[in-house]
Amino acid sequence: xxxxxxxxxxxxxxxxxxxxxxxxxxxxxxxxxxxxxxxxxxxxxxxxxxxxxxxxxxxxxxxxxxxxxxxxxxxxxxxxxxxxxxxxxxxxxxxxxxxxxxxxxxxxxxxxxxxxxxxxxxxxxxxxxxxxxxxxxxxxxxxxxxxxxxxxxxxxxxxxxxxxxxxxxxxxxxxxxxxxxxxxxxxxxxxxxxxxxxxxxxxxxxxxxxxxxxxxxxxxxxxxxxxxxxxxxxxxxxxxxxxxxxxxxxxxxxxxxxxxxxxxxxxxxxxxxxxxxxxxxxxxxxxxxxxxxxx
DNA sequence: CGAGAGTCCTGAAGGC
DNA sequence: TGCCTTCAGGACTCTC
Numbered sequence: 610x611x612x613x614x615x616x617x618x619x620x621x622x623x624x625x626x627x628x629x630x631x632x633x634x635x636x637x638x639x640x641x642x643x644x645x646x647x648x649x650x651x652x653x654x655x656x657x658x659x660x661x662x663x664x665x666x667x668x669x670x671x672x673x674x675x676x677x678x679x680x681x682x683x684x685x686x687x688x689x690x691x692x693x694x695x696x697x698x699x700x701x702x703x704x705x706x707x708x709x710x711x712x713x714x715x716x717x718x719x720x721x722x723x724x725x726x727x728x729x730x731x732x733x734x735x736x737x738x739x740x741x742x743x744x745x746x747x748x749x750x751x752x753x754x755x756x757x758x759x760x761x762x763x764x765x766x767x768x769x770x771x772x773x774x775x776x777x778x779x780x781x782x783x784x785x786x787x788x789x790x791x792x793x794x795x796x797x798x799x800x801x802x803x804x805x806x807x808x809x810x811x812x813x814x815x816x817x818x819x820x821x822x823x824x825x826x827x828x829x830x831x832x833x834x835x836x837x838x839x840x841x842x843x844x845x846x847x848x849x850x851x852x853x854x855x856x857x858x859x860x861x862x863x864x865x866x867x868x869x870x871x872x873x874x875x876x877x878x879x880x881x882x883x884x885x886x887x888x889x890x891x892x893x894x895x896x897x898x899x900x901x902x903x904x
Numbered sequence: 905c906g907a908g909a910g911t912c913c914t915g916a917a918g919g920c
Numbered sequence: 921t922g923c924c925t926t927c928a929g930g931a932c933t934c935t936c
Contacts, residue, residue, distance in 0.1 A: 632930095663912070663932080687930080708929050709914080724914085743913045745930060760932090787907065796931075804929065893909075894929070910934075918926080 631706040633768070633801030634844035636687045639712055643689075643737065646714035647679045651732040652693070659726040663707060663747045666727065673700060673750050674729070683756070686764050686800030690756045699754040703761075707745030713738055765799045768837050773799055775831030782822040782830070789825055790818035791892045793837065802837060805872045806844070808897045810837040812871045817903040818896045819889070871897040 631639070655671040667673075677693040677700070684690065689712070691702035704712065717734045727739040727748060739748065751758050765781075766772035781798050782789075790811060793802050802810065811818050813836030816829055825833075870880055874897060875888035884901035 661913095663930085705930085707913090707931090741913095742915070743929085745913065785906075791907095794930095892907095906936105908934105908936090911932085913929100916927090919924085920922105 631687070631708070631710060632803035632806055632844075633687055633841055634806075634847075636689060636706060636801075637684060637845050638848055639706070640682050640684050640689055643682050643712065643714065646735065647682055647691070647731070647737065649678065650735075651676065651678045652729055653732055654730040656728040656730070657726070658721065658728075659724075659744070662726070662741065662744050663705070664749065666748045667750050670702075670748070670750055673752070674702065685756070685761055686767070686796060687803075688761065690751075692756075699752070701751040701753075701756045703747065703749045703751055703756070703758060704739070705747040707741055707743060707747070709743040710739065710741035710746035712740075763797050765795075765797050768799050768801050768841055773834060773838075775827060775829075775834040778830040778834055779825075779827045782825065785823040786821050788818060788891055789816060789820050789822045789833075790896055792822035793833070794892075794894075799837070801841065804894050804896075805869065806837070806840050808872045809870055810840045812836075812898060812903060813840055815903055817900075818891065818898050871899060873897065 652674045653676075655674050657666055657670065660666040660668075674693065677698070679691055679693050680695070681692040682689060683692060687705060689704040689706075691704070693702060694700050706712065714735050714737055717730060717736050719736075721728070721738070722740070724742040725738055725740045726744070729737040729739075731737065739746075747760075749758070749760075766777065778793070778798070782792055785792065790807050792798060793810070794804065794807050808818065810833065814829065814833040816825065816833055871886050874886045877886050878884070879886055879899040879902060882899065882901045884899050886897055886899055889896050889898075
């Protein structure tokens, strides 16, 4: 599945890819980074400096979380779910990083920077800090023993899980006229395929993004499902591609800029065929593709 | 039901 | 140099 054959890359025709949002690989990287800092820790206090995110942070969040022990950190799509408490005291902290959010562990006492909206103070003199300049993220409270919430109700399968396949895409797409790129970005079809990885995956599968979803064959959907898996897996393995406001869970602002095959490369040479990458708009969103490699 | 548009927000980038 | 405008994007919400 042809995603990145690093050895074949042409050379550096690009300066700095400007990627920014946390997509599924970034969220998974955040989860993995948070786990060792968080599991088994007791939350002592929650400081909310700015509650106006995508939805307001519930006013009772501090009361609900205080004294609870974090048992696990789960992920569903791009939502992080902190499993806190047990039995009748069960509950989950639901977090979404939006397009500019990050969550990282630092020592207690460090002064907050601009846009550091929430601190969760732990019992080991550390804290988890939520930073989100654009405030498209979310922090919500789910009471109960299971993470049940309207935001999670209608989500499609995990792209790296067993239920996701070309067959699934094929079945769900019959009769649908919207473009395949918009189709795979719909979280009810499959979660976690954001704008960057949608373009990258379609390139990997050699599928032109404007084709109607309902007119693509089973075989091509097999290739596309494989490309989505490969693209996301590679990004997770690389630690999550990143961008300027992305900060890893350990507080390092580092990103290793992952190089893209088509995203943000309009007018540049295709890394595979030497054609020219094109940019178009689909559903008020930018799409990049190679007209020669993708048909 | 599906499709398309609107919405929130800030910072970067471009124009003059 | 600095102000003003435009744009980007996740994903819910609304309209047709």
